[in-house]
Amino acid sequence: MATAAVRSEPRLGWSPARRSAWYHFEFYRQTWRGSVISNFLFPILYLASMGMGVGHLVNSHAGLVEGHPYLDFVAPGLLAMTTMQVGSGESMWPILGGLKWTKNYHAAVATPLTPDDVLAGKVLFVAARMFFTGVIYLGVMWAFGVLTSWWSLILPFAGVLVGLAFTTPLIAFSSTLESDAPFALVQRFLLTPMFLFSATFYPISQYPAALRPVVQFMPLYHGVELSRSAAFGTGAPLAIAAHVIVLVVLTVAGWWWARRNFRRRLVL
Secondary structure (H helix, E strand, O other): OOOOOOOOOOOOOOHHHHHHHHHHHHHHHHHHHHHHHHHHHHHHHHHHHHHHHHHHHHHHHHEEEOEEEEEEHHHOOOOOOOOHHHHHHHHOOHHHHHHHHHHHHHHOOOEEEEHHHHHHHHHHHHHHHHHHHHHHHHHHOOOOOOOOHHHHHHHHHHHHHHHHHHHHHHHHHOOOOOOHHHHHHHHHHHHHHHHHHOOOOOOOOOOOOHHHHHHHOHHHHHHHHHHHHHHOOHHHHHHHHHHHHHHHHHHHHHHHHHHHHHHHHOOO
């Protein structure tokens, strides 16, 4: 599974899944510059434009949002949204490419690695990317002065859970395809609506009562609410548990489906 020149070798004693993840880390070490803008600049721009720009208008006309300045309210939701974007981006074209175009995953299973190892390595790499993104976002939030609780330190971990709830189902879906045409539909009719209508930018109480169950059905809504609870150190325990359960169920179900598809496509 090698398409890029590497500068190190996996250590003896590493598990097969860790060796598989090492490939992705090594490749990313040579291509990380292409994600600098999304990892570093986008958090600043999002918080500056939505939090401070729009937030100034919201605060001056409507006051606090659920007891918080608008910037404080919107920042955790933007973190959840960003990890969703990182996870989904790594779970569509790269997966189809490894299975169909470059055949990297087929090359990997020609070694002692199994389809399960290939899948686990990819998921470990994506989880690490999402955690790193969450740490950066946390630093930007600190710089903007929006961290109000020590519970906010778990935001990167919450971001990983949010991202995995999209990563494993999308990997499973991508591993069934022979063309990338459906990805545009996923982005247009699934990811973009969730970005706009998952209570990221305004509380769910602002929605018409008939639409609130639809919003609460969206996975990103649970990620946004979980991130807010972590950022503020508030929230009813049962509600927090419900958000975690939804995200864990999506992650586990996606893993089971993806594992089944990888075995079907990679076992010669």
